[in-house]
Amino acid sequence: MKLNYFYFKSLLYGLLHKYEASHYKKSLHFYPYRIGIELTNKCNLDCIHCIKKTKYKTGMMGFDEFKKVFNEFPYALSVSLNGVGEPLLHPRFFDIIKYIKHTRPYVITTIFSNGVLINESMAHEIIKSGLSKIHISLDATNASSHKKIRGTDKFDKVLNNIKTLVELKRKLHSKTPLIGINFILMKENEGELIEFIKLAKELGVDYICEIDSYLFNFGDWKLKSAGSLSSYKKELEVGKQELKKSGIKCMYYPELSKTYDWNKPFICDRFWKEIRVTFNGNVTPGCCIPFAEQYSYGNILESSFKGIWNSEKFIRNRESARKGTAPILICKECIEMMKKYLTL
Ligand SMILES: C[S@@+](CC[C@H](N)C(=O)[O-])C[C@H]1O[C@@H](n2cnc3c(N)ncnc32)[C@H](O)[C@@H]1O
Numbered sequence: 400m401k402l403n404y405f406y407f408k409s410l411l412y413g414l415l416h417k418y419e420a421s422h423y424k425k426s427l428h429f430y431p432y433r434i435g436i437e438l439t440n441k442c443n444l445d446c447i448h449c450i451k452k453t454k455y456k457t458g459m460m461g462f463d464e465f466k467k468v469f470n471e472f473p474y475a476l477s478v479s480l481n482g483v484g485e486p487l488l489h490p491r492f493f494d495i496i497k498y499i500k501h502t503r504p505y506v507i508t509t510i511f512s513n514g515v516l517i518n519e520s521m522a523h524e525i526i527k528s529g530l531s532k533i534h535i536s537l538d539a540t541n542a543s544s545h546k547k548i549r550g551t552d553k554f555d556k557v558l559n560n561i562k563t564l565v566e567l568k569r570k571l572h573s574k575t576p577l578i579g580i581n582f583i584l585m586k587e588n589e590g591e592l593i594e595f596i597k598l599a600k601e602l603g604v605d606y607i608c609e610i611d612s613y614l615f616n617f618g619d620w621k622l623k624s625a626g627s628l629s630s631y632k633k634e635l636e637v638g639k640q641e642l643k644k645s646g647i648k649c650m651y652y653p654e655l656s657k658t659y660d661w662n663k664p665f666i667c668d669r670f671w672k673e674i675r676v677t678f679n680g681n682v683t684p685g686c687c688i689p690f691a692e693q694y695s696y697g698n699i700l701e702s703s704f705k706g707i708w709n710s711e712k713f714i715r716n717r718e719s720a721r722k723g724t725a726p727i728l729i730c731k732e733c734i735e736m737m738k739k740y741l742t743l
Pocket residue numbers: 442448449450451481482483484485486511512513534535536581583613614615616622
């Protein structure tokens with residue numbers, strides 16, 4: 400009874416938040432219903448394209464700290480337990496999922512994982528924990544390109560781990576987690592998109608989570624993996640046909656025909672709609688970019704989210720975003736990238 404009350408109140412607050420956000424209010428009464436909490440930014444891999452190739456401090460969020468952060472958002476409907484890093488490395492990962500399920504069972508829990516650690520016993524724990532969604536970043540269809548991207552020889556292992564999870568879920572007649580795989584177009588995996596779609600079908604995953612052409616390769620990163628626009632375009636066009644043929648669902652696919660009038664100011668709605676808390680409590684917009692301390696709006700382990708959400712800095716950034724000017728320097732480069740890659 401009490402839970403239903405909380406759930407319906409969360410839905411209502413979510414709608415009210417949507418209203419405030421769509422009107423680009425500079426200060427907001429309601430919180431985002433979709434939040435991200437980075438359990439750790441440590442990782443067992445060192446991928447060629449990863450935004451973690453920076454000088455950020457690394458660490459893990461403690462279990463009590465997690466509870467404090469989670470409870471700052473009593474009306475959240477969905478929580479992604481990622482930032483940078485591998486969430487399955489967190490020693491209390493399953494306690495955290497169980498805690499969420501126990502306190503607010505309707506909250507959707509999602510992780511992105513590199514899939515390396517999912518052996519049979521972990522697959523059991525994942526299913527038993529009630530985690531809602533797991534998205535495995537495969538980005539390759541063969542051992543050679545997987546190694547180039549992930550920096551280590553783990554393709555067969557990851558593929559087997561996906562199969563184990565899919566089969567066990569079937570065997571246990573479990574509805575969760577929904578299993579998705581991802582593919583980010585890069586120079587290193589050029590020409591593999593069709594194979595990837597076929598592989599997703601063969602593996603029997605629930606869906607492809609995202610096929611993305613947008614690679615953060617600016618600001619602190621300066622990565623070299625972004626391919627050419629013309630090759631992406633060609634690949635995505637054929638990929639679209641293959642998706643149709645295979646019938647597999649793809650949650651995000653770059654739009655090939657969408658045209659955005661870039662003469663109009665571009666308003667990045669992250670400053671209203673998303674929030675991500677880093678492992679050490681810094682509150683940042685939901686995108687991957689501003690994870691460094693200099694982009695923090697405040698520390699949620701030291702003060703309440705209420706004050707941070709409408710802090711002077713957040714309001715200032717929303718004002719510039721609303722005018723279409725980049726609120727932080729890095730947004731300028733990001734918007735230039737979006738112009739190129741989001742609407743191919
Ligand atoms: C940062 S990782 C964290 C979760 C997990 N370690 C993984 O690899 O899935 C989350 C997703 O961000 C993607 N990613 C990493 N660096 C990126 C970049 N420079 N641009 C776009 N996506 C990136 C990864 O490929 C992965 O799909």
